[in-house]
Amino acid sequence: MARPERRLGRRLRTWVIGKSRDPRDAQVFHRLSLVAFFAWIGLGADGLSSANYGPQEAFLALGEHPYLGVFVGLASVLTILIISASYSQVVELFPTGGGGYFVASKLLSPWLGMISGCALLIDYVLTIAVSIASGADAVFSFLPLEWQRYKLELAIAVIILLVLLNMRGVRESVVPLAPIFLTFLATHAFIIVYGLLTHLPDVGPVVSSLRADVSRTMSTLGLWGLILLVLRSYSMGAGTYTGIEAVSNGLPVLREPRVHTARMTMRYMALSLSFMVLGLILGYLLYEVGPEPGKTYNAILFEKVTAGWNGAVARPFLYISLISAATLLFVAAQTGFLGGPRVLANMSLDRWLPTRFSVLSDRLVIQNGILIMGGFALLVMIFTRGSVRLLVVLYSINVFITFVLSQLGLVRHWWRNRHRVQRWLRRLLISGVGLILTSFILVSMVVLKFFEGGWATLLITGSLIVIAILVRRHYHSVGVQLRRLDALAARAEELIRESLADGTRKAKGKPELDPTGKTAVLLVSGFNGTGLHTLLAIMRIFGGVFKNFVFLEIGVLDVGNFKGPQEVERLHTQVRKDLDRYVEFMNSEGFHAEAISEIGVDAADEITRIVPTILQRYPGAAFFGGQLLFLNESVFDRLLHNQLVFTIQRRLHRQGIPFVILPIYV
Numbered sequence: 006m007a008r009p010e011r012r013l014g015r016r017l018r019t020w021v022i023g024k025s026r027d028p029r030d031a032q033v034f035h036r037l038s039l040v041a042f043f044a045w046i047g048l049g050a051d052g053l054s055s056a057n058y059g060p061q062e063a064f065l066a067l068g069e070h071p072y073l074g075v076f077v078g079l080a081s082v083l084t085i086l087i088i089s090a091s092y093s094q095v096v097e098l099f100p101t102g103g104g105g106y107f108v109a110s111k112l113l114s115p116w117l118g119m120i121s122g123c124a125l126l127i128d129y130v131l132t133i134a135v136s137i138a139s140g141a142d143a144v145f146s147f148l149p150l151e152w153q154r155y156k157l158e159l160a161i162a163v164i165i166l167l168v169l170l171n172m173r174g175v176r177e178s179v180v181p182l183a184p185i186f187l188t189f190l191a192t193h194a195f196i197i198v199y200g201l202l203t204h205l206p207d208v209g210p211v212v213s214s215l216r217a218d219v220s221r222t223m224s225t226l227g228l229w230g231l232i233l234l235v236l237r238s239y240s241m242g243a244g245t246y247t248g249i250e251a252v253s254n255g256l257p258v259l260r261e262p263r264v265h266t267a268r269m270t271m272r273y274m275a276l277s278l279s280f281m282v283l284g285l286i287l288g289y290l291l292y293e294v295g296p297e298p299g300k301t302y303n304a305i306l307f308e309k310v311t312a313g314w315n316g317a318v319a320r321p322f323l324y325i326s327l328i329s330a331a332t333l334l335f336v337a338a339q340t341g342f343l344g345g346p347r348v349l350a351n352m353s354l355d356r357w358l359p360t361r362f363s364v365l366s367d368r369l370v371i372q373n374g375i376l377i378m379g380g381f382a383l384l385v386m387i388f389t390r391g392s393v394r395l396l397v398v399l400y401s402i403n404v405f406i407t408f409v410l411s412q413l414g415l416v417r418h419w420w421r422n423r424h425r426v427q428r429w430l431r432r433l434l435i436s437g438v439g440l441i442l443t444s445f446i447l448v449s450m451v452v453l454k455f456f457e458g459g460w461a462t463l464l465i466t467g468s469l470i471v472i473a474i475l476v477r478r479h480y481h482s483v484g485v486q487l488r489r490l491d492a493l494a495a496r497a498e499e500l501i502r503e504s505l506a507d508g509t510r511k512a513k514g515k516p517e518l519d520p521t522g523k524t525a526v527l528l529v530s531g532f533n534g535t536g537l538h539t540l541l542a543i544m545r546i547f548g549g550v551f552k553n554f555v556f557l558e559i560g561v562l563d564v565g566n567f568k569g570p571q572e573v574e575r576l577h578t579q580v581r582k583d584l585d586r587y588v589e590f591m592n593s594e595g596f597h598a599e600a601i602s603e604i605g606v607d608a609a610d611e612i613t614r615i616v617p618t619i620l621q622r623y624p625g626a627a628f629f630g631g632q633l634l635f636l637n638e639s640v641f642d643r644l645l646h647n648q649l650v651f652t653i654q655r656r657l658h659r660q661g662i663p664f665v666i667l668p669i670y671v
Contacts (some may be wrong), residue, residue, distance in 0.1 A: 006348055008222060014333055023177065023360050025055070025417075026063045026622070028566070032098065036276055037559065039299040040266065041259075041266045041269035041270045041451075042273075043183065044252065044259055044260075044266060044267075044270040044582065045186075045270050045273040045274060045277075045337065045338070045355055046182060046183055046186045046339075047258075048251040048252050048270060048274075048339075048340055048343060048344070049251070049252070049270060049273060049274040049277070049340060050182075050186060050333060050336040050337040051132055051251055051337040051338075051339075051340035051341075052246075052251070052274045052278050052466065053186075053189075053190075053274065053278055053281065053331050053337075053608045054136060054139070054334045054337035054604075055144060055245050055246075055337075056245070056278065056281035056282055056285055056303075056334070057139055057303055057334055058139050058281065058301075058328055059081075059242045059245030059246075059286045060078075060081075060242060060282050060286050060289070060302070061239055061301060061302040061303070062241050062242050062300065063077050063081070063238045063239065063242025063245070063296075064077075064238075064239040064242075064286065064289055064552045065296075065458070066241040066242070067234065067238045068540070070218050070221075070222050071170065071218070071236060071289070072211070072215040072217075072218035072219075072290060073215075073218055073219070073222065073231075073235055073236070074213045074289065074290060075232065075240065075287070075313050076212075076235050076240045076285045076359060077239050077242065078286035078287065079234060080239050080374050081239065081242060081245055081246075081279075081283070081286075081301060082279040082282060083281050084281050084442050085245070085249065085275055085282070086247055086279065087247055087435060087438050087439045087442065087639050088246055088249050088439055088442075088443070089271050089272075089275035090247060090435050090439075091250065091275065091411070091412060091415060091435050091439040092147060092250055092253050092271060092411075092414055093268055093271055093612060093669065094432060094435070094436065095108055095250075095253040095411065095415070096252065096256065096264055096267040096268060096271070096508070097264060098415075099111070099253070099256075100256065100263055101256065101257065102111055102189045103251055103408075104123040104125070104251075104253035104256075104344070104348070105122075105124075105125055105250055105253070105254070105407035105408070105409075105410065106351055106352065106409070107351070108253075108411045108414045108415065108495070109121035109122075109407075109410040109411060109413075110122075110355070111414075111416045112414030112415065112417055112418045113413065114235070114415065115355070116412055117414075119357050119470065119474075119477075120406070120410065121406065121407045121410045121411070121465055122348055122473075123469040123470045123473060123540060124403045124404075124406035124410075124466055125254070125345075125348045125403075125407050126345060126348055126349060126352075127403045127406075127462065127465055127466050127469065128400065128404045129340070129341040129344050129345030130341065130378055130381045130382050130385060130402040131165065131205065131382075131385065131398065131403065131462075132338065132345075133167075133338040133341035133342065133345075133378060133379070133382035133402040134382045134396055134400075135396040135400045136334045136335065136337035136338040136400075137160045137164055137334065137335055137338050137339070137382075137386065138160055138161050138391040138392070138396055139334045140160075140163065140330075140331045140332065140333075140334030140335040140337075140385065141157075141159050141160045141163075141331070141391060141458070142156070142301060142391075143301060143303075143327055143330045144156075144327075144328070144331040145332035145336060150201045150298070154292075154444070156391055157386070157387070157390060157391045159439060160386050161383060161386060161387070163338070163567065164379055164382050165382050165383075165387065167335070167338055167339070167342060167379070168342075168375060168376065169377035170280070171339075171342040171343075171375045171379075172372060172375055179311065183334045183549070184333045185329055185333055185336055186333060186336060186362075186665050188325065188329040189326075189329040189330055189332075189333040190277065190326060190460035192322070192329055193281060193326065194280070196287065196306070196307055196310050196326065197280070197281070197284035197290070198284075198309065199304075200288050200291060200292065201287060201291070202289040203270075204292075207291055207432070210289055211287075211291065214290075218252070221229065221559070222234065234446070236449065237449065237453065238446070239446075240446045240449035240450055240453065241453070241520070245278070245282055246404075246446075249271075249275070249278075249342050250404070250407060250408065251343070252270050252271050252325060253267070253272070253338045254343075254348060257347065257564075258343060262316065262531075264433040265422075267306070271417075276352045276525040279591075282635050284660065285303065288306050288310070289306060292309040292310065292522055293510075294306050294309065294434050294538040303330060303526070304327055304646050306623040307323055307326050307327065308323065311323050311636040339437055341378055341382065342375055342379070344380040345374060345377075346373075346374020346375050346377075347371065347376060347564065349362045349364075349373075349374040349377065349378075350362055350363040350371050350373070350374060350563070350564035350656075351564065352473070353565070354564065356477055356480040356481075357372030357476060357477050358472075358473060358476055359407055359476065359644055359645050360645070360647070361647060362374055362605075363563040364561070364563050364606065365562055365563060365564070365606045369404075369563070371440050371564060378618075379495070385399075388538075395457075395458050399459070399462045402447065402450045402451060402454070402462045402463070403457055403462055403558075404468060405447035405450065405464070406447060407445050408446075408447070409440065409443045409447050412436050412437075412439040412440035412444075412474065414438055415432075415436035415440075416436045416437055419432045419436060420433060445491075445614070451463070476645060479642075479645055480645070483633070487535065489534075489536060490533070490534025490535060490538050490669075515592050515597070516592060516595055516596055516597040516598075517597060518551055518553055518597045519597060522551070522552025522553055523550050523551045523552060523556060523626075523627070524551065524552075524553040524623040524626040524627070525543055525547075525553070525626070525629055526552065526553070526554075526555040526556075526557055526619055526623070526626050526627070526628045526629065527539060527543065527555070527557065527628075527629045527630070528557050528558070528612065528628070528629070528630040528650065528653070529558050529583070529584070529587065530555055530558060531558070531583050532583040532584075532587060533629055535633075535669055536587070536589075536631065537645065538631065539555075539629060539630070539667050539669065540587070540591075541629075542667045543667070545571055546667075551596075551627075552597065552609075553597045553598070553599075553623065554587075554591050554596055554597070554598040554599075554624070555598070555599050555600070555601060555617065555619060555623065556584050556587040556588065556598065556599070556600045556601070557600075557601045557602075557612065557619070558583060558600075558601075558602050559580075559603050559604070559605055559611045560576045560577055560580040560602065560603070560604065560605075560606050561607075562576070562604060562605065562606050563606075573604065573639055577602070577604050580602045580604070581600070581602055584600035584601075585600060587600065588600050601615060601619065603615060607650060608649055609653050609656065610650045612653055613653070613656050613657075616628070616657065616660075617655065620662070627663045627664075627665065628651065628657060628662065628663065628664040628665070629664070629665050629666075629667060630649075630650035630652075630665075630666055630667070631650075631666075631667050631668075631669050632650045632666050632667070632668060632669065633646055633669050634668040634669065634670050635670075650666050651666070652663075654656070654666060
């Protein structure tokens with residue numbers, strides 16, 4: 006019976022996070038997935054919300070030449086459309102998801118994929134931080150200046166709230182935010198359309214001012230000076246393009262058919278973001294928006310547009326618009342919570358990061374990844390004091406590392422497959438132009454912002470790359486040492502084949518259960534050298550004590566196999582197949598053997614639940630498990646390898662059930 010404090014903890018967790026979900030329920034995938042509209046909210050909010058700071062940063066970079074913003078706006082729209090078209094190709098090539106990490110890993114090399122993945126992880130942490138910091142800025146744009154000192158506390162509280170929401174599940178974290186998203190879209194679209202239509206007579210003067218600005222800039226800076234100024238502004242607005250890649254990373258959470266849903270989501274994102282960016286820049290020009298203390302450019306624009314309205318209408322509309330903008334920025338942090346844990350999990354499956362990062366919680370979410378994303382976002386928020394200008398610099402550099410590697414991978418793929426793929430030239434051109442644009446922005450951001458904080462991003466990303474290399478090297482080293490045990494599995498297979506070919510043994514049939522004999526229950530994780538090493542150790546140490554053997558294996562669902570009912574069934578089949586080989590091996594040695602299997606997300610919980618049933622059939626059974634032990638074990642070793650058998654041992658010992666851990670020295 007669970008202790009009172011544990012029961013209280015479970016009830017509290019259920020109230021905050023929700024009840025466990027059954028991964029064997031075929032309908033669970035449908036209930037967890039998002040249709041295109043909700044995917045647009047959960048994955049596209051990051052891109053759309055960048056309209057709150059991307060155009061402003063580009064506009065500020067023009068300084069005394071604001072009318073050149075027309076060129077920047079058009080270039081931004083072109084970039085959005087090209088990157089979106091390119092990532093639609095990624096969706097087609099990698100329908101199971103993975104985005105920039107898989108593109109670079111499969112189309113370039115695993116090492117470049119690792120670099121892309123590390124950049125993406127830092128990018129997603131910064132996505133959370135910059136979105137929430139921008140949201141806090143927007144909230145305080147219409148509050149008294151003396152309240153500004155509470156902005157950081159609000160940002161921290163929102164991060165914690167979003168962590169809890171995402172621990173409940175994908176749909177639970179997205180669906181409640183739909184009204185906010187729609188309110189933002191409606192109010193901002195109305196302001197842009199209304200502002201442009203009511204200022205149509207001013208379009209002519211704007212064009213004249215643009216010509217004058219071009220002439221003045223060329224006379225003072227020259228043609229190349231004008232071009233460089235526009236390009237600098239264009240690159241400083243790079244935050245506008247972030248978030249476009251999120252759909253390709255988040256494919257596993259989309260409703261089937263996933264490729265179609267992803268393309269629809271991408272289309273919604275590209276069109277809505279293009280409209281917002283160009284519309285806002287034109288609005289800045291038409292209303293002569295300039296900097297004001299404590300206010301964003303969008304807040305200033307809204308005040309100017311509604312200045313002539315009736316106060317009873319203008320003020321509520323202004324508040325609703327600004328609040329929706331602020332909360333949408335909070336919603337945009339969802340992209341980091343949806344995409345970041347998945348990249349983390351994919352890299353852990355490839356042994357670049359600890360394997361525990363790929364496990365699912367009982368709510369079928371990547372709980373460890375959510376906690377890591379939220380925890381590091383908190384640290385970044387505190388370290389930068391919620392400075393949007395600094396965070397945008399840190400943020401933009403990393404996302405363009407991934408963009409460049411993805412475009413390079415696509416260019417290489419289309420060129421190498423030009424004789425096998427239809428319309429390869431068109432696809433190559435899209436990826437090629439995308440490569441040029443994203444490379445230019447990346448180099449510009451690094452050069453222009455290196456000493457303003459860009460160095461910190463490169464240092465953090467470089468540090469994560471070093472950690473990934475060390476983790477991969479450790480797993481490779483352990484794998485090499487464990488391969489010596491694979492000879493045991495090969496020899497066991499030979500014995501099984503010899504036994505099956507032995508007509509005498511066939512005639513005798515399988516050994517019967519010895520009700521008076523002792524029973525050994527062995528926890529295994531596949532038919533492999535480690536499991537057989539533990540089995541042979543039991544037979545060697547305890548001699549002929551045990552007459553019956555029970556093999557228990559839990560098929561653990563993680564990000565790699567929790568992709569649909571077929572994958573779950575495939576895992577169950579593989580588990581049964583592995584256990585049958587253990588049974589056949591022990592039968593060939595003259596012992597009675599049985600197999601018990603289950604599917605779940607937490608092996609310790611499943612085993613604890615099954616043990617009473619085993620004891621009813623085999624009273625007095627002894628339980629065994631093998632554990633890798635390092636001669637000079639460090640914290641690093643414990644982090645990279647699960648401690649499952651120790652957890653199970655503690656639980657069974659509390660119930661008075663013997664559990665023996667047999668070492669496998671590495």
